[in-house]
Amino acid sequence: MTNRQKLNRRDFIKRSAAGTTAASLALNNTYITNAQSSAANSRVNVGFIGVGARAQQIIEDCKNVPELEVVAMCDAYKGRLERAMERTGGRAKIYANHKELLAAKDVDAVFVVTPDHLHKAHVLDAVNAGKDVYCEKPLTYTIADGLEMIAAANKTGRIVQVGSQGVSSAAQQKAREIIASGKLGQITMVRATNHRNSAGGAWIYPIPPDASADTVNWDMFQGHLKKRPLDLARFFRWRCYEEYSGGIATDLYVHLVTTIHYIMNAQAPEVVMAMGQLYRWKDSRDVPDTLNALVQYPEGFVVNLSATFNNEAVNERGFQIMGTEGTLEIGGKGLTFTPARGGDDNGWIVDSWPSKLQKAYYNDPKIIASERPNRQPQKMIQGSEQWTEIGYGDAVPHIQNFVNAIKTRQQPYENALVGHRAAAVAHMVNMSAKHQKPIIWDRGRDNVKAD
Numbered sequence: 001m002t003n004r005q006k007l008n009r010r011d012f013i014k015r016s017a018a019g020t021t022a023a024s025l026a027l028n029n030t031y032i033t034n035a036q037s038s039a040a041n042s043r044v045n046v047g048f049i050g051v052g053a054r055a056q057q058i059i060e061d062c063k064n065v066p067e068l069e070v071v072a073m074c075d076a077y078k079g080r081l082e083r084a085m086e087r088t089g090g091r092a093k094i095y096a097n098h099k100e101l102l103a104a105k106d107v108d109a110v111f112v113v114t115p116d117h118l119h120k121a122h123v124l125d126a127v128n129a130g131k132d133v134y135c136e137k138p139l140t141y142t143i144a145d146g147l148e149m150i151a152a153a154n155k156t157g158r159i160v161q162v163g164s165q166g167v168s169s170a171a172q173q174k175a176r177e178i179i180a181s182g183k184l185g186q187i188t189m190v191r192a193t194n195h196r197n198s199a200g201g202a203w204i205y206p207i208p209p210d211a212s213a214d215t216v217n218w219d220m221f222q223g224h225l226k227k228r229p230l231d232l233a234r235f236f237r238w239r240c241y242e243e244y245s246g247g248i249a250t251d252l253y254v255h256l257v258t259t260i261h262y263i264m265n266a267q268a269p270e271v272v273m274a275m276g277q278l279y280r281w282k283d284s285r286d287v288p289d290t291l292n293a294l295v296q297y298p299e300g301f302v303v304n305l306s307a308t309f310n311n312e313a314v315n316e317r318g319f320q321i322m323g324t325e326g327t328l329e330i331g332g333k334g335l336t337f338t339p340a341r342g343g344d345d346n347g348w349i350v351d352s353w354p355s356k357l358q359k360a361y362y363n364d365p366k367i368i369a370s371e372r373p374n375r376q377p378q379k380m381i382q383g384s385e386q387w388t389e390i391g392y393g394d395a396v397p398h399i400q401n402f403v404n405a406i407k408t409r410q411q412p413y414e415n416a417l418v419g420h421r422a423a424a425v426a427h428m429v430n431m432s433a434k435h436q437k438p439i440i441w442d443r444g445r446d447n448v449k450a451d
């Protein structure tokens with residue numbers, strides 16, 4: 001291992017302070033200096049582009065962020081608008097489409113909560129209309145989308161925050177702090193999983209019984225894509241089709257990767273290798289339902305990601321961060337640190353040596369001394385530590401960070417660049433699985449290496 005690859009505490013803190021590579025610093029500075037907010041020190045009026053299942057949760061979360069008022073919304077299915085109007089007490093205005101919503105003067109910022117293939121158009125139109133944006137994860141549908149979105153955010157000076165809300169949770173902030181303290185020693189592997197053994201978990205969502213050409217605006221959903229005849233499965237279960245989504249990688253892994261980048265203070269990988277297959281839900285989709293990936297980081301560790309729509313092992317869901325001094329686990333119940341069980345027991349090896357040498361191994365001071373680096377005393381587990389009070393459920397802290405960014409014009413952690421890199425890992429996973437080859441990242445270009 002080279003020095004560059006060793007992840008020690010000093011490097012970690014240095015990276016924390018720098019926060020970004022040279023290329024990204026240039027991007028970030030432009031952000032901050034250009035920015036001016038009409039919403040500073042005042043109420044923030046927000047509009048929703050898309051009020052589907054996720055947006056309805058966010059609308060509820062917005063009720064716990066006192067400065068926010070939901071004043072506008074648009075969607076491609078009437079039923080969702082009806083429900084979102086109920087949730088806002090009928091106070092918001094409905095617009096025919098996102099362009100009309102963006103033209104409204106009383107809208108300071110927007111939430112983009114549409115299917116992934118529409119994120120680029122909606123984010124670009126929003127920042128060009130002078131609105132700050134909270135865009136749901138994954139920020140992008142392709143890696144090239146991300147570069148365009150970063151450039152547009154820089155040019156317009158708008159805040160763009162991406163919606164992997166976990167990074168604003170107390171649990172993940174604590175994990176980042178614990179890792180930065182060096183408590184885990186040298187970390188060489190992080191594992192993260194997400195298995196969901198149900199049709200709903202595999203995105204086969206119920207289709208509302210009133211859905212039809214009268215209630216669904218199919219053209220609006222298709223956006224720039226080649227036109228197809230109305231297909232309600234595609235409209236309501238769009239994650240199953242690669243025309244709209246990157247499946248497991250962009251729906252599930254992107255959260256895991258965003259967290260790993262955050263807690264490990266990593267920027268982007270070096271290389272990604274993945275395998276994906278469609279084994280179980282063959283009739284309902286064209287994206288894999290079983291996916292494994294290895295993501296190697298130049299900071300000196302590798303990430304092992306896995307997801308299926310089958311059953312998971314007990315306590316498997318979440319993250320395991322494996323260091324020389326112990327393991328940190330992040331799960332639904334908070335954080336657990338288990339100290340290392342170090343030391344060697346070579347008894348079974350020397351038991352195969354000639355008896356004379358075996359005896360000397362234990363008794364001869366010269367042999368003991370020469371073996372010393374490998375013969376540390378067995379460490380005892382001193383009991384694990386837990387931080388259970390800090391889960392990472394709702395998006396309220398993340399939305400609050402967005403509002404703070406709007407007011408202070410300071411970039412939030414999960415800005416367009418960070419969102420681009422996390423989504424890029426997901427796209428690299430899909431590229432690797434599809435083409436059965438490693439995909440290499442070019443840090444200088446913030447893009448995959450050209451073939």
Ligand SMILES: NC(=O)c1ccc[n+]([C@@H]2O[C@H](COP(=O)([O-])OP(=O)(O)OC[C@H]3O[C@@H](n4cnc5c(N)ncnc54)[C@H](O)[C@@H]3O)[C@@H](O)[C@H]2O)c1
Nearest residue numbers: 050051052053054075076077080113114136137163220221
């Ligand atoms: N952060 C999280 O934990 C989380 C959870 C779920 C979903 N998401 C993300 O949120 C986004 C939306 O997912 P969802 O589950 O709400 O999907 P959904 O299908 O329930 O909602 C998408 C909505 O967008 C509407 N829409 C389609 N085209 C539109 C257009 N041109 N203009 C306006 N509205 C349009 C649809 O009618 C639908 O109501 C996705 O990017 C998804 O990855 C994030």
